[in-house]
Amino acid sequence: MPARRFMKWLGGACLAVGLAGCQPASKPVQMGAGKAASVTKPQRIVSLNLCTDQLLLQLVEPQRIAAISKLAHDPELSALEPQARALTAVRGDTEEVLLLKPDLVLVGAYTARYTSQMLRDLGFRVVEIPLAHKLEEVIAQTELVAEAVGEPERGQALIQTIREQEQALRTATQDDLKPWPIAAERSWQGYSTGKGTMMDELLQLAGYRNAGVLAGLNGYGYLPLERLVETQPDLMMTPDYARKVPSVEPREKLHPALANTSLNETILPTRMTICGGYWSLQVARTLAQRKSAS
Secondary structure: OOHHHHHHHHHHHHHHHOOHHHOOOOOOEEEOOOOOOOEEEOOOEEEOOHHHHHHHHHHOOHHHEEEEEHHHHOOOOOOOHHHHOOOOEEOOOHHHHHHOOOOEEEEEOOOOHHHHHHHHHOOOOEEEEOOOOOHHHHHHHHHHHHHHHOOHHHHHHHHHHHHHHHHHHHHHHHOOOOOOOEEEEOOHHHEEEOEOOHHHHHHHHHOOEEHHHHOOOEOEEEOOHHHHHHOOOOEEEEEHHHOOOOOOOOHHHHOHHHHOOOOEEEEEOHHHOOOOOHHHHHHHHHHHHHHHHO
16 A cells, blocks of 8 residues: 555544554653753653663563564564563564554664654654764764663663673783784675674784784775685684575685684684674673683
């Protein structure tokens, strides 16, 4: 059904049957009194993006969450799947969101675009959270969501944890005077991470040089096998979701130059790399520990 016809049909349905879900829920609770600025605390929050799901789970009580995205229930993708499992999950269709009567909807920059716009047109409060490609952008995400849900102090506590863990890793690598080993990420169909990515930042915190950067890769993109081999990596990293993909071959099948090397391999849990958070620093700590043990 074309968007204009759907909106006309939806408006008619709301008038005909008095569907409560066609209107935003009652105004959120306001905390504070007197001249102090009140803090709005939404009570029926819906998140339609995996990364906003995980921020939301860290910032508010479960009873204030009306629904999260279905991806949050996937243990291979969601770092907080155990907490998410008890909550309602939705695909992100406009109709199912309307029935939840949300007073706040959190969305990602490139997800549920049609739903997001339609909810805005119907008067719902929709907050779009940009992507995070580095830790400072994770902090900006946290501040934005914390402000939207009325929990700035909890947001600052999360940010403080991230900053402390980051500084501890940075201090440890500054004290390491030995040449840093080279780590290469090889994902589905040969994609890798280069300069300006979260993985590059985590590798630096762990005391590694990034093969993607050495090969001239900017951002996320395809890294030809020949260029990867030229960097002479010490560690090959493969996301766990890619282990069953035919294009991700074992080391000995990748290239003859790698067949008889001492190249180590490690599996990266996708749930700890797909969205930024304190768990991202756990990836860096694990890599740093592996480096110390080698």
